[in-house]
Amino acid sequence: MECRFCNILQKSYAYGEIDKPIFENDKFFAISSLGSIIEGWLLIIPKNHTLSMKDFYQQDDLKEFVNNILPVMEQKYGKVIAFEHGTNKEGSPTGCGTDHAHLHLVPFPKSLINKLEHSNLNWTECRPSDINNFSKHKEYLFYTELNNKWDNSQGYLSILDFPVSQFFRKLIADYYGKFEKSNYKEFQFIENSIKTIKNLKLSA
Ligand SMILES: [Zn+2]
Numbered sequence: 597m598e599c600r601f602c603n604i605l606q607k608s609y610a611y612g613e614i615d616k617p618i619f620e621n622d623k624f625f626a627i628s629s630l631g632s633i634i635e636g637w638l639l640i641i642p643k644n645h646t647l648s649m650k651d652f653y654q655q656d657d658l659k660e661f662v663n664n665i666l667p668v669m670e671q672k673y674g675k676v677i678a679f680e681h682g683t684n685k686e687g688s689p690t691g692c693g694t695d696h697a698h699l700h701l702v703p704f705p706k707s708l709i710n711k712l713e714h715s716n717l718n719w720t721e722c723r724p725s726d727i728n729n730f731s732k733h734k735e736y737l738f739y740t741e742l743n744n745k746w747d748n749s750q751g752y753l754s755i756l757d758f759p760v761s762q763f764f765r766k767l768i769a770d771y772y773g774k775f776e777k778s779n780y781k782e783f784q785f786i787e788n789s790i791k792t793i794k795n796l797k798l799s800a
């Protein structure tokens with residue numbers, strides 16, 4: 597199957613400017629997310645095609661990459677949350693329409709913890725580096741709030757017994773009163789992505 601993120605590495609850009617990395621090193625790149633309900637929404641993507649981020653949470657490379665980007669984001673947009681829809685098989689509805697692992701970094705002034713607790717899923721506190729052990733081979737959702745840096749501090753993990761589609765997008769869309777626009781394939785908010793690229797490139 598065609599992978600949009602792998603294509604980006606071959607400099608084949610399905611979404612033009614939006615697909616061009618804003619930040620990049622030898623292991624990861626970051627692009628502005630399609631369907632950015634809020635300006636500043638980034639995807640952190642490993643250059644290796646793999647299903648989820650859980651192995652990267654145990655390595656310093658990811659931490660270094662994220663910690664270079666966070667100050668730039670925070671200076672421009674304020675507090676940042678991070679989340680992942682961790683899939684375990686190609687084509688899973690959990691995976692945001694891509695089989696290529698990615699971590700969402702989103703400027704968000706509040707906390708989603710209250711909404712997690714009131715969702716129909718079970719959440720446990722978990723450090724990113726423990727996700728691999730806890731999730732075994734199951735799919736998972738992970739949420740954490742960042743304070744200036746990615747330091748492996750506690751976030752919230754939900755192990756999934758069934759696929760869950762666009763979970764965090766729906767919570768964020770709901771927060772902004774745009775629940776009906778939570779499907780990013782229909783509502784791409786291209787204008788927000790373009791602003792993100794302009795503003796973060798200027799500050800980088
Ligand atoms: Zn890929």
Ligand SMILES: [Zn+2]
Binds near residue numbers: 681691692700
């Ligand atoms: Zn995703």
